[in-house]
Amino acid sequence: RKRAVHAWPGAPVAVRRRSGAPCAVPARQNRTRGWERCGRQRNAGAPRPSLSTQTDEALRALLQRFYALQGERVETYRLFEEGHRAYLSSAPHYDFPRYRQLVHEVTAAFSGISREVLQLQGRLRDELGRPDLAQHLTRLQEREQEKLQLTAQLQLARQRVQDEPGVDTNQQEVRELKHRLIKTIEAISEILQDLKYDSEEAE
Template identity: 85%
Template sequence: MTDDAVKALLRRFYALQGERVEAYRLFEEGHRAYLRSAPRYDFPRYRQLVHEITVAFSGISREILQIKGRLQEEHGRPELAQHLARIQEREQEKLQLTAQLQLARQRAQDQPGEDAHQQEVRELKHRLIKTIEAISEILQDLKYDSEEAE
């Protein structure tokens, strides 16, 4: 049980978080391109993007869960493992909200006169921002707790 091993696991976790941020960027970019393909949406291309993003997120989550397990079992750091578990929960929520927001944006674009769709987009954006803020807070707690132990 070495501090270096814990630091290496945390470095890998942060790298995976970076990969997740990049995947979200590509997901959003792809969705914007999909919306621009209206009125004859290029659904096959978008479906392929969703598949690729799903595979990427699944791999990232799997590896983060392994890191969480190692922090807990091998290194006796349940507080750090708990932060990773909380981040995973919020990231799952973020992904669901992102997908809901993309669908809502398409509905709002397809029916621009329908105020309910615009309202749904606003509400989902707000919930997404709150979730991202929660993830940032947990990341801060993780940073604090990992530095405190040094």
């Protein structure tokens, strides 16, 4: 522990800086202010995070959260499909109450994800100054809504095929819905690629 050195009244107190030059603080002045002034001189050359760096970090954190939400969407769709296959396998005495509960839970999950994505979209536009990335999220939300509607329609069509195996129009409907769903999934993938490209381009 260093010993305290007391100065004579009125004499300057020399505080050695890293550069070797003394920082003179009059003894009768407020010592705290003097030390703060010397500290500012010592740290004047220390690098501070720029506003641009802070914005980049916030953007990376936001995109990381967005991709995590997309992962939740993928997992929710997987559970939705598994639940529907189990529901079809319960024919002819369908376990409709259980399937209805599944639809309720899936709808709530997608609704929560969409709300948070909309919040991220607003932050991209208003806080981070990236309306281009916000626009990608807007397009994505529209496609995700379309994907959910097509998925629900396809599940109903598959049940009609199972219940009425001899009706050709049911088979045709399933094929058309599958095709539209594939196109929608491809569009979502393209939007995600655009988002990734535009976000990395600015780094």
